[in-house]
Amino acid sequence: MLETGTMAPEFTLPDKDGRPVSLSDFRGKKVVVYFYPKDSTPGCTRQACAFAAAWEEFQKRNAVVIGISKDSQASHQKFAEKNGLPFLLLSDPERQAIEAYGVWQEKKLYGKTSMGVVRTTFLIDEEGRIQSVMPKVKPDTNAADVLALLQETDAR
Numbered sequence: 001m002l003e004t005g006t007m008a009p010e011f012t013l014p015d016k017d018g019r020p021v022s023l024s025d026f027r028g029k030k031v032v033v034y035f036y037p038k039d040s041t042p043g044c045t046r047q048a049c050a051f052a053a054a055w056e057e058f059q060k061r062n063a064v065v066i067g068i069s070k071d072s073q074a075s076h077q078k079f080a081e082k083n084g085l086p087f088l089l090l091s092d093p094e095r096q097a098i099e100a101y102g103v104w105q106e107k108k109l110y111g112k113t114s115m116g117v118v119r120t121t122f123l124i125d126e127e128g129r130i131q132s133v134m135p136k137v138k139p140d141t142n143a144a145d146v147l148a149l150l151q152e153t154d155a156r
Contacts, residue, residue, distance in 0.1 A: 001056070001103070001120070001133065001135060002101055002102055002122070002130055002133060003130065003133065003139075004130055004131065004132060004133055004141050005129060005130065006129065006130055007128055007129055007130075008023060008031075008033075008101075008124045008128050008129065008130050009023075009097070009100035009101060010022065010023050010024055010091075010128075011023050011096055011097040011100065013068065013090040013091060013092050013096065013097060014073055014090065014091050015073070015076070015088050015089065015090055015091075016073050016076035016077040016079075016080050016089050016091070017073070017077070018073055018147065021066070021088060021090055023128065024097045024128070025062065026064045027126065027127070027128060028063070028126050029062050029063065029064050029065045029126060030061065030062060030063040030105050030123065030124065030125060030126060030131075030150065030153075031037055031066065031123075031124040032051075032058065032063055032064065032065045032066065032067070032121065032122070032123055032124075032146050033039060033066045033068060033097075033101070033121070033122045033124060034047070034051070034065070034067050034068070034119075034120070034121040034122075034137075034142065035067075035068050035069065035097075035098060035101065035103040035118075035119065035120050035121075036048070036067060036068075036069050036117065036119055037069065037116055037117045038069060038071060039069060039071045039075045039076060039079035039089075040075075040078070040079055040082070041079070043139040044069070044121070044139065045079075045083060046140055047119070047137075047140075047142055047143070048067060048079070048082055048083055048137035048141040049085075050139070050141075050142060050143035050144070051067070051085075051087060051142075051143045052083065052085050052086060052087070052110050053143070054143045054144065054147055055086045055087065058087075058147070058150075061147075061150045061151075061154065064087075064088070064090075065088070065152060066087065066090060067085075067088070067089045067090070068085065068089075068090045068092050068098065068111075069089075069091075069092065069117060070092055070093050070095060070098065070117065071091060072091055072093065072094075073091045074076065074152055075091075076089040076090075076091055079103060096122035096133075097145055098117055101120070101122065103117050103118050103120045104116070104117060104118075105118045105130040112137075118135065118136060119136060119137050119139065119142075120133070120134065120135050120136070120137065121133075121134040121142055121146060122134070123146060123149055123150070131153065132149055134146070
């Protein structure tokens with residue numbers, strides 16, 4: 001897992017419409033990058049909808065929100081349309097960013113061990129440094145926790 005203060009690994013991944021999006025496209029803005037396991041599952045849907053509900057607040061703070069999973073562009077497109085998601089969803093089937101950010105880990109579910117994406121959020125500052133790492137976040141409170149962190153850093 002990456003640490004606070006280190007440079008965020010650069011990535012270029014396709015969005016739901018197939019357009020390439022790079023982390024460096026957003027220099028000069030705060031970037032919230034959240035990794036999640038799978039489109040249209042209960043926890044991931046609640047997490048995405050919470051970010052969507054707080055969208056205006058993120059925009060007021062000049063912050064970009066990017067959700068990344070292994071799902072396909074088509075899956076992201078359906079997920080975004082069904083839930084009215086206004087932010088970027090990036091497709092990482094080859095796990096380029098998922099592995100670079102250290103969120104592909106062993107998970108245990110019902111006594112079974114498998115590899116998968118551990119729900120993790122990174123706050124990246126205007127210069128591309130990791131300002132905060134939030135591992136194993138809760139889907140329902142993740143967006144509010146990130147907003148609180150943004151308010152805290154704005155107040156400094």
